[in-house]
Every structure is written in C-alpha cells, then in structure tokens.
Amino acid sequence: MKIVTVLGARPQFVKAAAVSRAVAAHNAVQPDSSTMLQEIIVHTGQHFDENMSDIFFREMDIPRPHYHLAINSVGHGAMTGRMLEKIEEILLEGKPDFVLVYGDTNSTLAGALAAKKLHIRVVHVEAGLRSFNMRMPEEVNRILTDRISDILCCPTQQAVENLHREGFAGFSCTVAKTGDVMQDAAIFYSSFSAERSSIVERLGVQGRDFVLCTIHRAENTDDLDRCAAIVAALNEISRDIPIVFPLHPRTRKVLHANGQVLAFDPIEPVGYFDMIELLKHCKLVMTDSGGLQKEAYFFRKPCITLRDETEWSELVASGVNVLAGADKKLILDCFLTSVRARTVFADGLYGNGDASEQIIRTLFNA
Known part of the structure; x- marks a missing residue:
C-alpha cells in the first residue's frame, strides 16, 4: 500500500x-x-x-x-x-x-x-x-x-x-x-527531550516561573487593534513574570511594520525539543495556536487562548483553558486568575x- x-x-x-x-x-x-x-x-x-x-x-x-x-x-x-x-x-x-x-x-x-x-x-x-x-x-x-x-x-x-x-x-x-497523534508525539519525545535541549538553561529561566507565549494567527497579526491590545497586555504581564516568546516570522514582520514594541526580548522560533522543555518548565501558556493549546494540556499547564473561540472546546469545558480573545483587560484578568489557581487536569481527553x-x-x- x-x-x-x-x-x-x-x-x-x-x-x-x-x-x-x-x-x-x-x-x-x-x-x-x-x-x-x-x-x-x-x-x-x-x-x-x-x-x-x-x-x-x-x-x-x-x-x-x-x-x-x-x-x-x-x-x-x-x-x-x-x-x-x-x-x-x-x-x-x-x-x-x-x-x-x-x-x-x-x-x-x-x-x-x-x-x-x-x-x-x-x-x-x-x-x-x-x-x-x-x-x-x-x-x-x-x-x-x-x-x-x-x-x-x-x-x-x-x-x-x-x-x-x-x-x-x-x-x-x-x-x-x-x-x-500530537499526544503520541508528546509522550514519545518528552522521554528524552532534556537530552537534546538546553534552552531552559540558555535562557536563564531554570527554576523560575515564566510564561510561554506564541502568536501567529492571521486574525491577530492582520488586525492592528487586536495585535496592539495583545502586545499591551503582554508588556504589562512582563513586569511581573518573564515571558518566553518564540517570535513567528509573520508576527515579527507585523510588529516591525506597525511600530509595535515589545517591552521584553523575544527569541527566535524554536525546535520541537526546545518547545517541549519550555512547556515542561513554564508556569502558564498564552497562545493563539491550536496545537500549543493541546500541548499545554499534555504537559499539565494552564492555557490562556488569545482567540475568541477554539476548536478544542473540551479544554475550555474541563477548565484547563480559558478564552481571552484580544481584550487587554480580559487577558490580564485571565492571567491573574490562572497563575493563582490550582488547575485540575482530566485524563483521556485525546x-x-x-x-x-x-x-x-x-x-x-x-
């Protein structure tokens, strides 16, 4: 075949x-x-x-x-x-x-x-x-x-x-x-990701709380108001906790073209083993990525989704994911709630x- x-x-x-x-x-x-x-x-x-x-x-x-x-x-x-x-x-x-x-x-x-x-x-x-x-x-x-x-x-x-x-x-x-199948990959590769990635040590966040963030969807990058609100929220959050932000090429281009400035230093896009190690060690995930929402669940990390809806509705229903859209106040409120709460992760969703x-x-x- x-x-x-x-x-x-x-x-x-x-x-x-x-x-x-x-x-x-x-x-x-x-x-x-x-x-x-x-x-x-x-x-x-x-x-x-x-x-x-x-x-x-x-x-x-x-x-x-x-x-x-x-x-x-x-x-x-x-x-x-x-x-x-x-x-x-x-x-x-x-x-x-x-x-x-x-x-x-x-x-x-x-x-x-x-x-x-x-x-x-x-x-x-x-x-x-x-x-x-x-x-x-x-x-x-x-x-x-x-x-x-x-x-x-x-x-x-x-x-x-x-x-x-x-x-x-x-x-x-x-x-x-x-x-x-993403759960298959997460289980398999996480067993030896630490052997192939030193990103946590390189970034100096080992043993520290930090937020892992990605933004790449057109609904956020192509809408200047949404993009500006998300950047403003992230800049405020970065005063309280480090943000590790692998910057997608599209997002980098949009930020540069529109003069939007991050108050913290992003990093280059990372490989899969680096991402696994960042997921293992982070306090919280903030993303508009469908895949990263699931990966946050696989590694038992709460997630704030920077979209108005998600394909992964079971994550929201189980309380491990919250939709914040591109509303600055809502993003900040969700951040405060997520970092303070003790999230309970149900097994077997995938x-x-x-x-x-x-x-x-x-x-x-x-």
Whole structure:
C-alpha cells in the first residue's frame, strides 16, 4: 500500500513524526511485502524558515521528504493553486492508494483536492474540528477537506459529533475516533527531550516561573487593534513574570511594520525539543495556536487562548483553558486568575497515546 503524505507547517511535522514511526513499526513485523506500507513525503514549503521546517525533520528523525515544492510567501489563492498543480504531478507519477493530510493549512486543502480530483482516497488526520468562525482560513480549509475525505480520523468524541451533525453518516466515508497523534508525539519525545535541549538553561529561566507565549494567527497579526491590545497586555504581564516568546516570522514582520514594541526580548522560533522543555518548565501558556493549546494540556499547564473561540472546546469545558480573545483587560484578568489557581487536569481527553496505530489500523479496515 502506497501513501503520499503532504506536509507544510510545524504542527504537521509533529503529527507526521508519530505516524511515520507507526508506519515503520508496522512494516517491521510484516511477514511479506503484500501488507507493507510505503510512505512518500511531500513538503510543500509552506513554512520555509529553517527553525519552522527543516529542523523538525532533523530533530525528530522523520524521513527526509521525497519532494520539496518550496511554495511560500504568496497569498492564499496563489499558494493553494501552485500546491495543487505540483501535488497533482506527483500523484500522477506515483499513483498512491491514499493521500494523507493533516490539520487545516493550505497544504492540507491542496493535497486533498489534488487527490480527490484524481479519485485517490483522502485520509484527513485531525478531522471534525470546528471553531465555527468562517473568517478563519483554517476553518474553511478543514471544512472543505473533511467534506472530500474518504477516511476521517477524529482526535476527540466532540470531533466525531461535529461530523455527525453535519450529515457525514450519510456520506460515503469512514469516520473513526482515533485519538490525537500530537499526544503520541508528546509522550514519545518528552522521554528524552532534556537530552537534546538546553534552552531552559540558555535562557536563564531554570527554576523560575515564566510564561510561554506564541502568536501567529492571521486574525491577530492582520488586525492592528487586536495585535496592539495583545502586545499591551503582554508588556504589562512582563513586569511581573518573564515571558518566553518564540517570535513567528509573520508576527515579527507585523510588529516591525506597525511600530509595535515589545517591552521584553523575544527569541527566535524554536525546535520541537526546545518547545517541549519550555512547556515542561513554564508556569502558564498564552497562545493563539491550536496545537500549543493541546500541548499545554499534555504537559499539565494552564492555557490562556488569545482567540475568541477554539476548536478544542473540551479544554475550555474541563477548565484547563480559558478564552481571552484580544481584550487587554480580559487577558490580564485571565492571567491573574490562572497563575493563582490550582488547575485540575482530566485524563483521556485525546485518547490513550496510540492514535498513530489506530490510524494505520483504520486504513487497512476502510
């Protein structure tokens, strides 16, 4: 069975690491070639910064991409169109049984569209998520990808229920609750992340409380009022507690272009092992990243989400995540509450750490 995996952004590299490892484990115990899996990895180049892409392949022992399309730094339409064209060429040549896509990026949608138009079965990992905000490009990407997918691998029961409400039980597809592959990766890599990262010591925050913060979503970076309110809140918080802020290239560009000044020094984007160690040692996470919201939960850290809604509603319902949007006062209030409260973390929201194996099993049963 031949699988083409389409990747383009940091969270997808993390997820792919877990599934690629499950593919290798599956092949290691097969008695003959007829039940083996061949994975061909396509890197669209959507994230092109060294610290946002190539470093993940090196650090996480992901097989090097067979194809690197180097498509970036253009608008949504141009990016998705160019990816669609190039991925189609690869699929026509390789003739895979499945195309596997992750999450909600332009790379996700382009891979799914290219496969579907060639009548190749589409597997969507992290299917069924909904923020119910159609102004988010990610929401559009995930809805369209779900609708044309043949196998929908849902990380949570809420994701399954979202699809059922949208009528997927009547579509010709397989909906499976597999658990979350990011949890697989977190469990596996956290066991030796300290051996590969010294970032806590380098930043001088070992044994100290600090906030880990990331901002990158267009709803915050492209809206100057939202961006200014978040920066103002962070600057005030930084007077009380250090903030470790890996600065996304898009966010850096926006801050510079609009003269918005941080009252603390950000750091360059970091690799996955560095991020794990920062998560292990921080007091609190503040982010607009969907992936980092979950990773905060995996490492038992409270999270303030700098958005008006989240796909991970179970985190809010369980009390480990709070939505603060881009309201300065609300952000500050949430910060004070979060640092003082004792957060209780429920177990099992994202499966049992075997989502990658469940996905492989679903492919063979579909």
